[in-house]
Amino acid sequence: MPQPNTPLPYLIIDFDSTFTQVEGLDELADIALQGHPDREKVVGEIRALTDQGMSGSLSFSESLKQRLALLPARREHLPLLVAQLKGKVSESIVRNRGFFEQFPGRVYIVSSGFREFIEPVVADFGIAADHVLANTFTFDATGRITGFDPENVLSRDGGKILQLRELDLEGDVYVLGDGYTDYQIREAGLANRFYAFTENVSREAVVARADEVLPSFDEFLYQNKLPMTLSYPKNRIKVLLLENPDVRAAELFRAEGYQVDSVPGGLDEEELLERIEGVSILGIRSKTQVTARVLERANRLIAVGAFCIGTNQIDLTEAMKRGVAVFNAPFSNTRSVVELALGEIIVLARRIPEKNPKMHQGEWDKSARGSFEIRGKKLGIVGYGNIGSQLSVVAEAVGMQVLYYDVAEKLQLGNAVRCRTLQELLQQADVVTLHVDGRKDNTNLIGAAELAMMKPGALLLNNARGHVVDVPALAAALRSGHLGGAAVDVFPYEPKTNDEGFESELRGLPNVLLTPHIGGSTAEAQRNIAEFVPERIMQYINTGNTQQSVNFPNIQLPLQQAHRLIHVHANVPGVLARINNVLAEHHVNILGQYLKTNEHIGYVITDIDKEYDQEVIQALRAVEHTIKFRVLY
Numbered sequence: 001m002p003q004p005n006t007p008l009p010y011l012i013i014d015f016d017s018t019f020t021q022v023e024g025l026d027e028l029a030d031i032a033l034q035g036h037p038d039r040e041k042v043v044g045e046i047r048a049l050t051d052q053g054m055s056g057s058l059s060f061s062e063s064l065k066q067r068l069a070l071l072p073a074r075r076e077h078l079p080l081l082v083a084q085l086k087g088k089v090s091e092s093i094v095r096n097r098g099f100f101e102q103f104p105g106r107v108y109i110v111s112s113g114f115r116e117f118i119e120p121v122v123a124d125f126g127i128a129a130d131h132v133l134a135n136t137f138t139f140d141a142t143g144r145i146t147g148f149d150p151e152n153v154l155s156r157d158g159g160k161i162l163q164l165r166e167l168d169l170e171g172d173v174y175v176l177g178d179g180y181t182d183y184q185i186r187e188a189g190l191a192n193r194f195y196a197f198t199e200n201v202s203r204e205a206v207v208a209r210a211d212e213v214l215p216s217f218d219e220f221l222y223q224n225k226l227p228m229t230l231s232y233p234k235n236r237i238k239v240l241l242l243e244n245p246d247v248r249a250a251e252l253f254r255a256e257g258y259q260v261d262s263v264p265g266g267l268d269e270e271e272l273l274e275r276i277e278g279v280s281i282l283g284i285r286s287k288t289q290v291t292a293r294v295l296e297r298a299n300r301l302i303a304v305g306a307f308c309i310g311t312n313q314i315d316l317t318e319a320m321k322r323g324v325a326v327f328n329a330p331f332s333n334t335r336s337v338v339e340l341a342l343g344e345i346i347v348l349a350r351r352i353p354e355k356n357p358k359m360h361q362g363e364w365d366k367s368a369r370g371s372f373e374i375r376g377k378k379l380g381i382v383g384y385g386n387i388g389s390q391l392s393v394v395a396e397a398v399g400m401q402v403l404y405y406d407v408a409e410k411l412q413l414g415n416a417v418r419c420r421t422l423q424e425l426l427q428q429a430d431v432v433t434l435h436v437d438g439r440k441d442n443t444n445l446i447g448a449a450e451l452a453m454m455k456p457g458a459l460l461l462n463n464a465r466g467h468v469v470d471v472p473a474l475a476a477a478l479r480s481g482h483l484g485g486a487a488v489d490v491f492p493y494e495p496k497t498n499d500e501g502f503e504s505e506l507r508g509l510p511n512v513l514l515t516p517h518i519g520g521s522t523a524e525a526q527r528n529i530a531e532f533v534p535e536r537i538m539q540y541i542n543t544g545n546t547q548q549s550v551n552f553p554n555i556q557l558p559l560q561q562a563h564r565l566i567h568v569h570a571n572v573p574g575v576l577a578r579i580n581n582v583l584a585e586h587h588v589n590i591l592g593q594y595l596k597t598n599e600h601i602g603y604v605i606t607d608i609d610k611e612y613d614q615e616v617i618q619a620l621r622a623v624e625h626t627i628k629f630r631v632l633y
């Protein structure tokens with residue numbers, strides 16, 4: 001592990017809610033009160049007293065006395081508590097176990113908690129008993145905990161200050177804690193800096209007085225250029241979410257320790273240019289255009305998450321050339337679009353778009369004119385991908401005959417019949433439904449000529465992308481009565497937010513069902529997407545796994561005890577050889593390596609020996625044609 005450049009200050013680390021995620025006494029109460037009829041009430045009272053003591057609203061000794069009086073705990077509960085606490089050490093502390101093992105003499109645990117449960121927990125991190133300064137319990141002859149040793153300075157008000165005076169440390173002293181009593185050490189002049197540790201709890205009064213706020217221990221190590229397990233603290237990773245993905249997405253990113261900002265609605269290019277600097281993860285849906293200009297400004301961008309299926313709104317090649325991996329949710333809303341399409345076919349076949357508004361205006365128009373069953377009718381699916389082929393199965397189940405046309409060779413499902421040309425499909429189908437992707441070449445795929453080829457009275461559905469259909473031509477075909485109706489969910493221009501109005505030539509036309517791009521807008525789909533995309537992005541950031549990235553070569557290398565380096569480079573000959581030369585020159589052992597290239601870039605994951613120094617990292621960064629280089633762990 002690299003050595004720090006400056007001598008390490010003494011670190012005074014609090015235990016409860018800092019070293020561990022929880023308060024030891026609260027947990028003890030929980031164990032001791034198992035099966036007790038008033039368990040929840042008593043645990044709640046103890047938690048409230050803990051909180052009052054920590055935030056400074058109740059004197060510490062009073063809070064401790066009252067808590068112990070409420071606690072029917074016994075000596076035999078302590079091993080259970082220790083086992084529980086060992087599983088609840090703060091994640092960033094666990095992650096950086098190596099740091100504690102490397103500098104045991106510089107770390108003190110100073111806590112108003114109790115030695116009986118602290119010592120065994122921190123011992124696992126190489127922190128010796130004489131570096132644990134904490135209270136001790138008193139017991140009666142039967143083993144019941146009766147209180148605390150009043151001789152111990154830590155049991156008194158201002159106990160941590162008294163303890164630090166006794167310790168009389170020389171040199172720099174930094175305090176890390178979540179409580180007011182931790183801050184008081186600094187206030188009393190016994191520490192140079194106070195770091196409010198907020199990974200588990202964040203108390204306003206404490207944060208307000210901190211020299212620095214630490215959302216994780218990684219942040220402390222990073223700020224002080226100390227050896228750390230991650231190459232970059234997660235709390236420095238900024239996520240910008242646009243267009244309201246389900247709240248679960250923000251929850252997952254926050255749980256990972258990232259900072260999350262959300263903007264309701266989309267942003268246009270200029271607005272996004274203003275927001276993109278410093279953003280590591282950009283989350284969008286179908287509206288936001290991620291252009292070459294945006295990507296150029298995006299100085300810290302690691303990944304773009306399209307919280308939808310389509311990725312035509314992103315300049316995928318430019319993102320790739322800049323080492324930005326793009327992920328989408330290729331199947332999460334497939335079924336929702338299929339169900340909408342099926343509903344639309346029936347609704348149009350019964351001319352509901354005309355009848356429903358009339359009813360609302362009090363007009364009774366009972367007639368079978370222009371209405372038909374969908375059973376036995378020919379459904380022409382243009383684009384037989386995930387949505388098209390799923391619709392094929394569902395439509396056959398309700399008795400439709402399916403024809404399809406796709407530019408790629410596709411597995412023919414059920415009794416679906418493949419058409420060799422679009423024209424062949426258009427000429428036969430009673431209902432034509434579009435499920436092609438939004439690539440530029442598909443602009444006006446359905447124009448006046450194609451509409452003219454459709455059978456008189458046929459229906460057209462567009463749930464794909466707005467630019468795929470020439471809207472003025474469609475409007476003309478509807479107005480002339482050549483088409484029997486249309487359902488349109490996507491438009492060449494769509495409003496940025498729900499506050500903006502909707503303009504289209506299709507408004508007010510007969511038997512036309514217009515929906516505001518809601519094909520994928522169901523609770524199920526949005527929830528699935530909001531779990532799928534963050535998961536892919538976090539896997540990429542944490543392990544380098546690019547499975548299912550839409551623009552990066554897909555690689556997955558099994559995790560092993562190693563340091564992992566990822567390297568994105570321009571796909572020119574010899575880069576891998578140069579990377580490996582650098583490693584060989586520095587006597588670094590390669591434990592595993594995988595390279596994959598595409599037309600523009602090469603992506604290589606290398607697992608190396610535990611031992612490496614900063615020079616290797618610098619040398620790897622300097623390899624010619626490097627686009628992005630990251631040490632993952």
Ligand SMILES: NC(=O)C1=CN([C@@H]2O[C@H](COP(=O)(O)OP(=O)(O)OC[C@H]3O[C@@H](n4cnc5c(N)ncnc54)[C@H](O)[C@@H]3O)[C@@H](O)[C@H]2O)C=CC1
Pocket residue numbers: 309310311330333334337382383384385386387388405406407408435436437438442445463464465489490517518519520521
């Ligand atoms: N309305 C909405 O809310 C939603 C719209 N979508 C749109 O639906 C599209 C399709 O989604 P998936 O089926 O999941 O994508 P997919 O990629 O699985 O399928 C698209 C298929 O279209 C084919 N294709 C492309 N251009 C073609 C052309 N000119 N002629 C014939 N076939 C062509 C492709 O070969 C592919 O098989 C998405 O790209 C997206 O634009 C997706 C989800 C929701």
Ligand SMILES: O=C(O)C(=O)COP(=O)(O)O
Pocket residue numbers: 285286287307308309310311333517518519520521
């Ligand atoms: O999944 C897609 O491609 C869609 O078109 C759905 O887009 P949205 O998330 O509703 O903006």
